[in-house]
Amino acid sequence: EAQVTQNPRYLITVTGKKLTVTCSQNMNHEYMSWYRQDPGLGLRQIYYSMNVEVTDKGDVPEGYKVSRKEKRNFPLILESPSPNQTSLYFCASSLYGIRGPQHFGDGTRLSIL
């Protein structure tokens, strides 16, 4: 089954404790992206990647890191999480870059205390 898999689905943690949210897709898509969703703000793009070893900032990259060492994986790293990073996070991938529809993961709800 074609899918984008995020882990964990839920996480409660404390300020400053490094965490990684994994994202993996099995569709051989070149484009992958991370978004955060906050009430009243819609989805905002954090980082995206056009291909292996190619990443670029979205609109809200501060406090986040990403890497793309393999085509299928695009982890989101919070080196020193803070409460303002409490949010619902989505990973997405697409075959035709930004020109095509994106396939979204089920989301990861992060709470930073």
Place this chain on the structure above:
Amino acid sequence: AQKITQTQPGMFVQEKEAVTLDCTYDTSDPSYGLFWYKQPSSGEMIFLIYQGSYDQQNATEGRYSLNFQKARKSANLVISASQLGDSAMYFCAMREGSGIQGAQKLVFGQGTRLTINP
């Protein structure tokens, strides 16, 4: 400045009626594309429809159609014969640029929560 504006935070519609969800956008790029996504209460994001700025005809996908008015910079989603399962959050999104070079960003609106009443 907000690039995508959805002015209806919530809408209530009777089952089987048609519904229009508004979306206006702001860009100076001649090449852009507009998407609509649906987010049910279960949380997943579902792609509905896409319209490119150079497309001559309005996009349609089953009960969904996109009323694209380029001069007004609007890309409203029309759902015909609404069903209870259409109750969800709906997001309009825009990509700018040709996508071949340059930024590959996607910008979303704030969303409209649609409730279909039986």
